[in-house]
Amino acid sequence: SAFIFNLSDPDLQSEFKPDADEKASDYSETTDESGPENEDSDGGWKEGRALESDLNMDGDCNAAKKFLSCTLWGQQFIYKQYSQVVAPTGVKQTHMRVHTGEKPFSCSSCGQRFNQKIHLKTHMRIHTGEKPFVCEECGKRFSQQGNLTTHMRVHTGEKPLACEDCGQRFNQQTHLKAHMRVHTGEKPFQCSDCDKTFKRKTHLKTHMRVHTGEKPFGCKDCGKRFYRNTDLKTHLRVHTGEKPFGCDECGQRFNQKTHLKEHMRLHTGEKPFHCNKCGKRFNRKTHLNSHMRVHAE
Secondary structure, three states, X not given: OEEEEOOOOHHHHHHHOOOOOOOHHHHOOOOOOOOOEEEXXXXXXXXXXXXXXXXXXXXXXXOOEEEEEEOOOOEEEEEEOOOOOOOHHHHHHHHHHHHHOOOOEEOOOOOOEEOOHHXXXXXXXXXXXXXXXXXXXXXXXXXXXXXXXHHHHHHHOOOOEEOOOOOOEEOOHHHHHHHHHHHHOOOOEEOOOOOOEEOOHHHHHHHHHHHHOOXXXXXXXXXXXXXXXXXXXXXXXXXXXXXXXEOOOOOOEEOOHXXXXXXXXXXXXXXXXXXXXXXXXXXXXXXXXXXXXXXXX
16 A cells, blocks of 8 residues: 655655755655666665556646655555655655654653654644644534544444444444454453453443442432433433333333333243242342342241
């Protein structure tokens, strides 16, 4: 895959600009027209020349395009010869940090290090609060262009990412990644207090409130507090009288889905809870708990 560097981008200009003691002419490299590629003096790199039509690119100049190819990954770095602002050496040095692990740019606020100046610039917005990218539909602001692009799918309804197992589609890579754990059973987020594991980080965060006792969601009518917002919404039906779940067999309605599920066992005869002492079975766990007191006496 090719990485295109737009010389009109001031961030990239500052990223790859030659040092003051280097002449621009030092980067005006020549290529052997008799062959498509020449060996570069730097290990792991090849360079050559390609016509714009060969690169299948849209452009505003008929000049040939030079390219650098990293032989470690097979990636091409194409730079347009509109000026000598961007030095090929800068492109090479920046990309090779992926392989060397070098991170020469550090944040003055938190010390985090980066391998590209543009990444540091983006990171600094966390500290400054700058959000220069604005959604024209709802006015929401973002610190990165990529986040705005992803957000726009909320308005367009676009879901370009599909699950290969079930076909369900998503508008964000993170949502697809989280969904895939349904199929794999992976639970990478573990509670440090009880070793319980979860598919999503948000689920772990909610679970931690069990240990901390935090109940951030409160009922305005009675003051009762809850760990989760969904639990508060369910509780509010006690005050509103709403019963959105109805039995298809007898029409009885319930304010919680779990109550409907328990009720349905009256019609199906299902008794999933059994006593490990005498084998007696029950359709509700509360009934089993009451029964267990018989054996405890």
